[in-house]
Amino acid sequence: MSHAFIVHGPKDVDSLLKVHEALRQAGIATWYEPPGADTRESQASTAEAIDKSFAMIVLVSASSIRSREAQAQIERGIARGMTIIPFRIDNARLSGTFKKQLAENLRLAMMDDGGLEKLVAEVRGRYRRKCPVLSVMNLKGGVGKTTIAAQVFGAWQAALGGRVLLIDLDPQYNLTQTFFDMEAADQSAAKDKSVISLFEKSRLHAVDAPSPAERWNHLSADPFPTPAAEDIVHPLLGGDGPGGVLDLISGQFEISKYAFATDSAALSAIDTNFQRTIDHLRSSYDLIVFDTNPNATFLTRCALEASDRVIAPMHPDMYSLRGVKLLNQVLNEHIRPDNRPELSVLFNKVSRNEQSTFEADARNGAHDQRAGFDLAGALLQTALPRSGHLDVRSPEPDQAPWKSLVIHNGRGGGLKKIRESLTSAASEIRERLQAA
Numbered sequence: 001m002s003h004a005f006i007v008h009g010p011k012d013v014d015s016l017l018k019v020h021e022a023l024r025q026a027g028i029a030t031w032y033e034p035p036g037a038d039t040r041e042s043q044a045s046t047a048e049a050i051d052k053s054f055a056m057i058v059l060v061s062a063s064s065i066r067s068r069e070a071q072a073q074i075e076r077g078i079a080r081g082m083t084i085i086p087f088r089i090d091n092a093r094l095s096g097t098f099k100k101q102l103a104e105n106l107r108l109a110m111m112d113d114g115g116l117e118k119l120v121a122e123v124r125g126r127y128r129r130k131c132p133v134l135s136v137m138n139l140k141g142g143v144g145k146t147t148i149a150a151q152v153f154g155a156w157q158a159a160l161g162g163r164v165l166l167i168d169l170d171p172q173y174n175l176t177q178t179f180f181d182m183e184a185a186d187q188s189a190a191k192d193k194s195v196i197s198l199f200e201k202s203r204l205h206a207v208d209a210p211s212p213a214e215r216w217n218h219l220s221a222d223p224f225p226t227p228a229a230e231d232i233v234h235p236l237l238g239g240d241g242p243g244g245v246l247d248l249i250s251g252q253f254e255i256s257k258y259a260f261a262t263d264s265a266a267l268s269a270i271d272t273n274f275q276r277t278i279d280h281l282r283s284s285y286d287l288i289v290f291d292t293n294p295n296a297t298f299l300t301r302c303a304l305e306a307s308d309r310v311i312a313p314m315h316p317d318m319y320s321l322r323g324v325k326l327l328n329q330v331l332n333e334h335i336r337p338d339n340r341p342e343l344s345v346l347f348n349k350v351s352r353n354e355q356s357t358f359e360a361d362a363r364n365g366a367h368d369q370r371a372g373f374d375l376a377g378a379l380l381q382t383a384l385p386r387s388g389h390l391d392v393r394s395p396e397p398d399q400a401p402w403k404s405l406v407i408h409n410g411r412g413g414g415l416k417k418i419r420e421s422l423t424s425a426a427s428e429i430r431e432r433l434q435a436a
C-alpha cells in the first residue's frame with residue numbers, strides 16, 4: 001500500500017490530524033511519525049515509510065522549521081527525487097532546508113480559501129499520475145480491443161517495466177480467455193476471484209457472503225473492504241516464464257447483470273465501490289488497463305470515470321471511425337469535464353505494405369469533421385499491422401499464461417517487426433501519459 005508521507009513539527013498536531021483526515025476521506029492513506037514518539041527508536045521505520053511513499057507533504061510551520069527530524073526527512077525525500085508538496089500552516093519565516101529547498105514551491109496554504117481542498121486535489125493528482133488507468137475502448141466490436149489490451153500492454157511490461165494490471169471488464173471475457181482456458185476462468189469466477197468482486201461484496205470479502213454472481217436480480221450496495229491485490233489477481237508472468245509483474249483480474253459473464261438493473265441508487269453505490277477499489281489498486285501498480293465491451297453500458301461509464309486516458313483501436317475504415325465518433329460523444333456528454341479521460345486512437349490491422357488512403361486521409365485531418373474531434377491529433381504514429389502473430393488462439397489447458405504474449409512467445413517470419421510495433425505503441429502511449 002503506497003501512502004503520502006507527512007512531515008510535521010512537534011507542535012503541529014491539530015493541523016496534522018486535519019490534513020490526515022481530509023486525505024483519508026479522499027481515499028488516500030498517510031504515514032507520519034506519531035507526535036511524541038521517540039524519534040531515535042522509530043528512525044528505521046520512518047526511513048522505510050519515506051521510501052515507500054508516492055509523495056511527501058511538508059507542513060510548513062514555526063515548529064517544523066525548527067525541527068531537526070523534519071529537516072532530515074525532507075532531505076531524505078529530496079535525495080530520492082520524491083515529489084514534495086509544501087503546505088503552509090502558519091506564517092513563520094523560512095530558514096535552513098525549508099528556505100533552500102521549499103521556498104520556490106510554496107503555493108498552498110491552509111489559511112487560503114479552500115486551502116485544504118486544494119492540497120487534497122494536488123495529492124490526488126499525484127496519486128493518479130503514479131499509476132495511470134487506461135481503458136481500451138471503441139463502441140464498435142471486433143476492432144482489436146482485447147488483442148491490444150493483452151499484446152501492447154504485455155509488451156509495455158516487457159520493454160518499459162513497471163507493475164502492470166489488466167482488468168477484464170467485458171462480460172464476454174475474451175481477455176481472460178486469451179490467457180486461461182474457459183474452465184480455469186470459470187473456476188476462478190465460481191470463487192468470486194474475479195471482476196465482480198470490484199463492484200459488489202462477495203465471497204472474496206467474507207466467506208459467508210452470498211455470491212453476487214448467483215443473484216441476478218439483486219444488487220448489493222453494502223460497502224466492503226478493498227481486497228488485497230494478491231487475493232484477487234492472477235499473475236501472468238513468473239514461474240518458469242519471464243519475470244516481472246503483469247497481473248490479470250479475470251472476467252465473467254455475470255457482470256452483464258448491471259445492464260439490466262433499474263435501481264439507480266444501488267447502481268450508483270456499486271459504481272462508487274468500483275471507483276474506490278480501482279483507486280486502492282493504484283497503490284500496488286504502475287499501470288492499470290481495462291479491456292471493455294463494445295457497447296455503451298453501465299460498465300462503460302464505470303470504466304471511463306476511473307480512467308485517465310482511453311486508447312481506441314480502429315480499423316482503417318468508416319465503421320470503426322463511427323465507433324470512435326460515438327465514443328467521443330459518450331465522453332463529452334456523460335463524463336464530467338474535470339474527470340474526462342483523454343482520447344488516443346491506434347490504427348489496428350493496417351496493410352503491412354502500404355498505407356491505405358483512409359489512413360493517410362485520417363492523418364492529414366481529412367476525417368476530423370466526420371469524427372467530430374481532432375482525430376489526426378489523437379492518432380498514435382504507430383499502426384499495428386494485420387498479422388497472424390496477433391491472431392492468438394485460445395491456450396491449451398494448463399498452458400503457462402505468458403505463452404499467449406507475442407512479446408515473449410511466437411514463431412515464424414515477421415515476429416521481430418510485430419514486437420517492434422507493439423513496443424513502439426506502448427512507448428508512444430507512455431509519452432502521451434507523461435506529457436499530460
Ligand SMILES: Nc1ncnc2c1ncn2[C@@H]1O[C@H](COP(=O)(O)OP(=O)(O)OP(=O)(O)O)[C@@H](O)[C@H]1O
Nearest residue numbers: 141142143144145146147294349385386387390391
Ligand atoms: N493486428 C491484427 N492482425 C490479425 N488479427 C488480429 C489483429 N488484431 C486483432 N486480430 C484478431 O481479430 C479478432 C478481433 O480482435 P479482438 O477480439 O481483439 O477485438 P475486440 O475489439 O476485442 O472485439 P470485441 O468487440 O468482440 O470485444 C480476433 O480474432 C483477433 O485475434
Ligand SMILES: [Mg+2]
Nearest residue numbers: 145146170174
Ligand atoms: Mg474484446
